[in-house]
Amino acid sequence: xxxxxxxxxxxxxxxxxxxxxxxxxxxxxxxxxxxxxxxxxxxxxxxxxxxxxxxxxxxxxxxxxxxxxxxxxxxxxxxxxxxxxxxxxxxxxxxxxxxxxxxxxx
Amino acid sequence: xxxxxxxxxxxxxxxxxxxxxxxxxxxxxxxxxxxxxxxxxxxxxxxxxxxxxxxxxxxxxxxxxxxxxxxxxxxxxxxxxxxxxxxxxxxxxxxxxxxxxxxxxx
Numbered sequence: 001x002x003x004x005x006x007x008x009x010x011x012x013x014x015x016x017x018x019x020x021x022x023x024x025x026x027x028x029x030x031x032x033x034x035x036x037x038x039x040x041x042x043x044x045x046x047x048x049x050x051x052x053x054x055x056x057x058x059x060x061x062x063x064x065x066x067x068x069x070x071x072x073x074x075x076x077x078x079x080x081x082x083x084x085x086x087x088x089x090x091x092x093x094x095x096x097x098x099x100x101x102x103x104x105x106x
Numbered sequence: 107x108x109x110x111x112x113x114x115x116x117x118x119x120x121x122x123x124x125x126x127x128x129x130x131x132x133x134x135x136x137x138x139x140x141x142x143x144x145x146x147x148x149x150x151x152x153x154x155x156x157x158x159x160x161x162x163x164x165x166x167x168x169x170x171x172x173x174x175x176x177x178x179x180x181x182x183x184x185x186x187x188x189x190x191x192x193x194x195x196x197x198x199x200x201x202x203x204x205x206x207x208x209x210x211x212x
Contacts, residue, residue, distance in 0.1 A: 095201035
């Protein structure tokens with residue numbers, strides 16, 4: 001569940017959104033986009049949770065990988081549909097992970 | 107709901123976690139920590155969602171603000187209790203937001 005990312009530095013795309021009412025094909029497309037993202041060069045992992053607010057953090061090797069994914073044809077169609085139908089609003093933040101640490105209960 | 111952060115650069119602390127069973131005072135402490143974080147110098151905003159996985163992203167002006175918050179006395183006690191009781195595992199990623207953009211349905 002928690003993404004197993006390599007040693008920093010790497011990049012995190014923090015995608016925060018609020019949804020419109022109803023599904024309108026969102027769940028299927030969301031699953032498909034994760035399946036597709038996982039196949040992209042430079043993809044390192046993804047984490048997602050939604051309550052009122054949805055947060056998806058995807059991790060990438062570098063900015064080039066992020067840019068390639070942004071302009072992937074099928075993803076571009078999904079992004080357009082997102083603006084037309086699925087999202088009330090969203091914010092995308094591109095960030096460079098400089099340090100990380102973790103805890104696991106023994 | 108989506109944090110209103112200033113123009114980049116700023117910092118994002120991505121805190122991803124899985125919980126143990128039961129509340130054990132977690133919800134009250136979580137609310138208290140957000141209330142307290144909001145009062146810290148350099149705090150810019152916070153976003154949270156939990157399903158199986160919990161994701162909390164807090165935004166900060168600089169690394170010094172993040173470090174001060176990490177070592178805040180009351181937060182340190184909460185962090186210790188988190189490791190003892192509330193979390194099965196967690197990962198903290200400190201990242202520098204370099205670029206952001208947003209969408210709002212008109």
